[in-house]
Amino acid sequence: MAARSVSPGGALLRTSRMFAMADPIPPPPIEGAAGSFFSSTTATVAFPTHQVITTLSSSRKLGDWGLKRPLPLKSTTKSSNPMLRVKAIDTIEQITDYSSATDHGITLRKFQELGIPVTARRPAGGDRPESTTTMNLPQMSAFEEALDATDIHPDKRAELVDMRWKFTGPWLAGMTQGEFNKWLAKEVRPKRPAFRQFLKKKIASERHVAIAKEALDKGQEQPPMVDPSTVTEDELIDYLRKLRHNNQALYDMVGQFLDLAPLMPPDVSQTGLPKEKVRALQFSEVKTPYAERGPPVTHPSAGLSYLRTSMYMENHPIYGPQKYITPVVGRILKPRRQAQATGARIGVAGLIVNTALGDTRFNQRNNPAAVFDKIDPSVEGGAKVWVQPMRAAVDSVGCVVLSVNDASVEATLVAQELLGNAVCLGAERAEDEMNRRETANDLRRRYRAPDSPTTMSSARDYGLSE
């Protein structure tokens, strides 16, 4: 065995954290670069960039995380979730640079508790909300063979463009004009001779196909392949002229040569050309889900969930199979403000989620509970709602776009009963809750004269002194 041949010191090094730690991946783009100048460099980033390490509790007591030196006990033993990210194993100051990684570690754990697959179709991310036309379309798992081809022969890359998610070239629709100009000058212009060679190969193969077809018709044996070097410069120039009048063929050639990510055909208004000219353009249909929003930076599942489908049923020990997967509690991070025309922001499993459109509680105006409109500081732990996670997708930046819907009332009740907060069948306790008389304390609170200081902004304005 290969492992035997390694010296003891070498084996120790191989299994040490120093060599087992993955290199950090590039962080998500800072929002400040996107035109919004409000950002924080210390906020939790949208996806983890460093590996999260953990250790056993007995080792943690000793500060042993498998690193070069033991970590300080004071800052690593208090958390109930031992998760760290190591930014540098050893710095010039001879310290190990580490910080807590519970933010992303717990988020992943919570996401996996949801039990939903990661889909690959039309994720809505960033500022673009999901549109009504795409919200209820059936979603495909990111692991479907039709979408997830990674081991592709270089010659077949062009044919299998709809199955791929990784491209060496850029996604042109996501580039700004300046980036595009720079890319043209730096990357594309030096490749001119190579492109001519590429076209010559194309001409040769087209010619071979024509000759072979003719030979087949005449019943002769197949001719040999046409040598690309036999294509003259004049023929190439003629071919180029023909290409210029066929936009789709030209884009296909350029896209194959540079391995560009697929693009959505533009609308008439997007082209900025007169209608007659747009009519002359022809576009082929695009089947890949990444043409509209750009290809993902990671595998489309981001390794979050390996489920292929959400079409499974949960079985309750008493009530039997359940129609819905167990709903979860979502936190209302920001209430809906009509003055600023901003909707409520809801967090589920540590992610800001996409709420469903249409006639859902998130969108109703006259919600009796008004839980989406008001902040009630007397609610311990903040306002929460039960939501039904529908699906998740990873957008082109790498953010997880989780879509939720209203939770069914029955499913919520069953879930609450599992937590011990409600009673389904034995309805006495629930009835008692409904018929509960006001206690003397409630009455006292209601009729007590409000007491607040006369300062401009008081604790009362934050609902704290009732």
Place this chain on the structure above:
Amino acid sequence: MSCRQWLSSALRQCQSSLVQHQQPRLFSTSAPVAAIRDIFGEGPPGTQGNRGPRSSSNSNPNEALHGMLTAGMERGNPLSVEEQRRVMEQHGTQAHIKDMRQNLTTDNYVRQMPRRWRIGEVYSPRDMKPAEMSKWRQGRPPKKDMVDILGFSPLDNYRNFSLISEFVTPMGRIRHSNDTGLRPVNQRKIAKAVRRAIGMGLHPSVHRHPEILRLRRHGMPVAAIPTPADPSQNRL
């Protein structure tokens, strides 16, 4: 919105009056407050002589409340309990008051949460803390060179007064590159475009362009209508 604003501040004043000044100030001689007392018909006898012209507007409670707000309340002459009860009676039920109070509370909290959450972001408890939230309150100059990103030539855009205005302070001075975030080459080009626009009389040298001021006054976005890009010209 504005209506709710001043109603809620009235509410705050009313609440404050309840606590510290359980007894109405009998000898308040401030005319507006006296006028309000007159409206409610409860003014102490000593202020009878101060009746102003507003005493005739007894029938309109809105006006009464407004007068109370605009004139006397800021000076710390709160209403008596009875007056406050009357205001509340005239201006809605207890539920309405409660609703207003909740709105005020919500507004106050929302003001402490400047971060605009985007779909797909990850949050942890630390992100809700005031120290972290306050970082989202103040804008920072752009880290990247906007001219390079957008790939336009500043000198070709000297007639674009919206663009020129972005690189000029409200006092008409050219913004420093610390604020604009441009690299020296582009900062010089932008500065030249600003000087050219001002020198040709296309842009005022002391303040914003009047057209921008007009749009702002009407609450319209300055760059509302994107013009289709002309490929022949290197314009924005």
